[in-house]
Amino acid sequence: MSIKNITVIGGGTMGIGIATVFALKNFNVSLVELDEMKINSAIKNLTSSLDRMVKKETITLEKRNEALSNIAQVIGLDKIDKNTELIIEAVYENKDVKISIFKQLESFVNPNCIFASNTSSISITELSTACRPEKFIGMHFMNPVPLMKLVEIIRGYSTSDETYNLIKDLTLILEKTPVEVKDYPGFISNRILLPMINEAIYCLYEGVAKADEIDTVMKLGMNHPMGPLTLADFIGLDVCLSIMEVLYNGFNDSKYRPCPLLKKMVAANKLGRKTGEGFFKY
Ligand code: NAI
Numbered sequence: 111m112s113i114k115n116i117t118v119i120g121g122g123t124m125g126i127g128i129a130t131v132f133a134l135k136n137f138n139v140s141l142v143e144l145d146e147m148k149i150n151s152a153i154k155n156l157t158s159s160l161d162r163m164v165k166k167e168t169i170t171l172e173k174r175n176e177a178l179s180n181i182a183q184v185i186g187l188d189k190i191d192k193n194t195e196l197i198i199e200a201v202y203e204n205k206d207v208k209i210s211i212f213k214q215l216e217s218f219v220n221p222n223c224i225f226a227s228n229t230s231s232i233s234i235t236e237l238s239t240a241c242r243p244e245k246f247i248g249m250h251f252m253n254p255v256p257l258m259k260l261v262e263i264i265r266g267y268s269t270s271d272e273t274y275n276l277i278k279d280l281t282l283i284l285e286k287t288p289v290e291v292k293d294y295p296g297f298i299s300n301r302i303l304l305p306m307i308n309e310a311i312y313c314l315y316e317g318v319a320k321a322d323e324i325d326t327v328m329k330l331g332m333n334h335p336m337g338p339l340t341l342a343d344f345i346g347l348d349v350c351l352s353i354m355e356v357l358y359n360g361f362n363d364s365k366y367r368p369c370p371l372l373k374k375m376v377a378a379n380k381l382g383r384k385t386g387e388g389f390f391k392y
Pocket of ligand 1: 119120121122123124125142143144148186187199200201202203204211228229230231250251252253
C-alpha cells in the first residue's frame with residue numbers, strides 16, 4: 111500500500127504545519143476544520159507561513175503555489191473523503207474529544223485507512239481502543255513542523271509492523287527523522303523535557319535563583335538555545351502542567367509532581383506568551 115491522500119484534522123498550530131509539509135511533497139492533503147471561519151483562518155495562517163518560506167528563499171513561488179493547490183479545505187468530519195489513506199488528528203489535547211472523533215471516523219472511513227494522532231501526551235493505546243488498534247499510531251511532530259526534523263512515532267499496544275513501516279517510510283519522504291517509541295507516558299521527548307522544565311520552576315520557587323539566571327545557566331552552561339523558563343512560556347504553562355500531570359498519574363511516581371508555583375501560575379491565568387505574562391512579560 112502506498113499513501114498519497116492525507117487528511118489532517120484540525121487547522122491550528124500543528125495541523126497547518128503538518129498539512130504544509132505534506133503539500134510541499136506533493137501529497138493530496140485535505141485540511142479539516144469545524145466551521146468556515148476556522149478553515150479560512152487556518153488557510154490564511156498556512157499561506158503566510160509559505161510566504162515566509164518564499165521570502166527566506168527556502169522554497170520558490172512556484173512551489174508555494176503548487177503546495178497551496180495540493181490542499182483541499184473541508185468543513186466537518188462528515189465531509190471527509192471515505193477513501194482517504196491516512197488521517198492525522200491534530201485537534202485540542204483532550205482525550206474525550208479525540209476519542210469521539212476517532213469513533214465517528216471509524217463508522218465510515220475505509221477500513222484500510224491508517225489513523226494517526228499528533229497527541230503530545232495522551233496514550234496511543236487508549237485512543238486506539240475507540241477504533242482500529244492495528245492501524246492506529248502516534249505521529250508526534252514538533253513545533254514548528256516545517257523546521258523541526260524529528261517525528262516521534264509511537265506504537266500503541268496493538269500497532270502492526272505494517273502500519274509502523276508505512277508511517278516510518280512516509281516520515282522519511284518528508285525528509286524528517288523518525289524515532290520509534292513505545293507507548294509510555296510522555297513518550298521520550300516530553301518525559302525528558304518537562305521534568306527539566308519543572309525542576310527549573312522548582313529552582314525559582316525555592317529561591318535558588320531568579321528566572322533570568324536560571325535560563326542563563328542552561329543557555330550558556332548547557333548550550334540550550336532557549337532557557338527552560340522561556341521555553342515553558344513559549345509552550346504555555348497550562349500545557350506544561352497538563353503534561354506533568356500525565357507523567358505524575360501515568361507513572362504514579364512522586365518524582366513527576368508538578369511544582370506548586372506552576373499550578374498557582376496556571377490558576378492565575380499567567381500562561382506565558384499567549385496571555386502576555388508567564389515567567390517573563392511579553
Ligand atoms: P490548536 O489549539 O492550535 O489547534 C487545534 C485545532 O483543532 C483548532 O483550530 C480547532 O478548531 C480544531 N478542531 C477541534 N475539534 C475539531 C474537529 N472536531 N474537527 C476539526 N477541527 C477541530 O492546537 P495545536 O497546538 O495545534 O495542538 C494540536 C495537537 O498537537 C494537540 O494534541 C497537541 O498536544 C499536539 N502538539 C502540539 C504541539 C505544540 O507545540 N502546539 C507540539 C506537538 C504536539
